[in-house]
Amino acid sequence: MWMRMLNMSHIISMKHDVFKENKNTASKNKKMLKDSNVFAVNIMGAIGSGKTTLIEEAIKALKGKYRIAVIAGDVIADMDASRFIRLGVTTIPANTGKECHLDAHLVEHSLSEINLKDYDVLFIENVxxxxxxxxxxxxxxxxxxxxxxxxxxxxxxxxxVIFKTSELAVINKIDIAEAVGVDPATMVRDINFLNSKIPVLLTSKKDQKTVDAWVNVIEKGILSKKQGK
Structure with missing residues (x-):
């Protein structure tokens, strides 16, 4: 009986294609952002990589020049969202429940809570x-x-995969590289091996030049979007 159960094949009927549906919604989001000239950046990375801190540094540097909104993705908590709120920018917490990522529908729902024409840049912090x-x-x-x-x-x-599909890679916290026995140059080499076209930034909150380089990437994107590029 047990062996027969192992050999049984189960056919699951899917009523819709999740990825196709997401792609369609993403296209709608992209059009809304384009129509409002909002530069939207999806920032991905593991827990503890420093995504939130990098966004905070960009907000501090740019909020006097540009109108900023943030979608803060998380499974259930809103701790990261509260950090952005304290900086005085519009923040929409996007809780995913059990899901380990944001999807286009969640972003669409978040966008419906603001008037996009009131903003120049949208930071999307992924789970x-x-x-x-x-x-x-x-x-x-x-x-x-x-x-x-x-x-x-x-x-x-x-x-x-994530390095093959991204437009920028950031190696963060380089100030502690020696302490943790890691060579950032090795990480850069591995990224270039996977994707020879992707730019790589080395950053540390304690090194203002690297923070400025990070902020410049975001500002360049904002200006390009405004110019219709």
Whole structure:
């Protein structure tokens, strides 16, 4: 009986294609963002990579020049959202429940809570994960993946897809690289091996030049969007 159960095949009938539906919704989101000239950036990375801190640094540098909104993705908590709110920018918490990623529908729902024409840039902080977000476009203009040296210099090759599908890779917390026994150059080499076209930034909150380089990437995206590029 047990062996027969192992050999049984089960056919699951899907009433709709999840990925196709997500793609269609992402296209709608992209059009809404384009019509309002809002530069939207999807920031992905594992828990502890420093996504929230990088967004905070960009907000501090840019909020006097540009109108900023944030969608803060998380499974259930709103701790990251509260950090953005304290900086005085419009923040929409997007809780995914059991899901390990944001999808286009959640972003669409979040966008419905604000008037996009009131903003220049939208930061979308994805749920802390290096695998699930790769399958779900959100309608963003730019995908950024953030990794920290504290995750080990083998983290890149263990998660190849996200580096192949992103437009920018950030290696964060380089100030502690020596302490954790990691060579950032190895991480850069692995990223270039997976995707020779992707730019790579080395960042540390304690090194203002690297923070400025990060902020410049975001500002360049905002200005390009305004110019219709």
């Amino acid at each position: 802390g994960n290096l695998i699930c977000p790769t399958d779900f476009d959100l309608g963003e203009d730019m995908k950024i993946v953030v990794v920290s040296v504290s995750e080990g210099d083998d983290i890149i090759l263990k998660h190849p």
